[in-house]
Amino acid sequence: MWRHRVLGSVALLLLLLTLVQPFTLNQIAEDAPPPLGGIEDPPGPEKVYGGIEDWPGAENDLGVVDLAHFAISEHNSNTNAVLEFRKVVKVKQQVVAGWMYYITIQVNEGGAKKMYEAEVWERPWLDFKELVEFRPAEGASARA
Template sequence: MRKHHRGLGSVAAPALLLLLLLALVLPSTQTQSQKQSARETAAMAAEPARRLAGGIVESPGRENDLHIVGLARFAVSEHSSPLPLLNLHSRNTPLELEKVVRVKEQAVAGRLYYITIQVDEGGAKKLYEAKVLEQLWLDVRKLVEFRPAEGASPNV
């Protein structure tokens, strides 16, 4: 019976040591978790528009992003392409992309990009607003809207 008793003692000692270690480590882990949570809360408060699911968010600095420029080129190309069934062009004067002026994004069933672009239209610089829907998992890219920008100066 003594052998059995010693066996229990040899199992209980490592288990007790493990519990003591957990008691020392657990409080510091909770403190780090609480600090991370506080940082996330502060970041959310700093960007209220991003907290709103589906909200339109400014994307400063993305004007030269190759993906965004590609979407702008796609929008100009789609707008200038022949209309189906009628075999007509949507515009008489071809548009040439000059630059992306402004970008906004919205999370929808995919991503909806609001892109303000400057184009050369027969020698004149004009601003247009394009809405492009992208659903990468479906391999979908669709021009939703393309219209002249309201109240915007082309000398941006």
């Protein structure tokens, strides 16, 4: 008799788990925090994982501005240049072994506004960031 009660209880428990599990997983996905650094994935239905994506609105993100300052500082120390940060104009990102950021930056160069493109690779969980490339922006207007 007690075996039937135990088997019935187990069956009822399994039935409840199969009904509740999909709702629980959906709730976990909805409540999940953004990735490290508070940086959220850019919106868009055309998301291609591993592809380079525009990140509208990230121009004022403090983490991105910090990466832009880092890129200018590294460039200045590597080339003895004296570029001064003005603002971030455009941001793209790519998921790699970490994140690759493609940042268009407006700078002061000898009193003139100029545009540069920086590629910065970041792996925040390893406290790692590296300036991969820093070059003048092609076809970009300094008035942006």
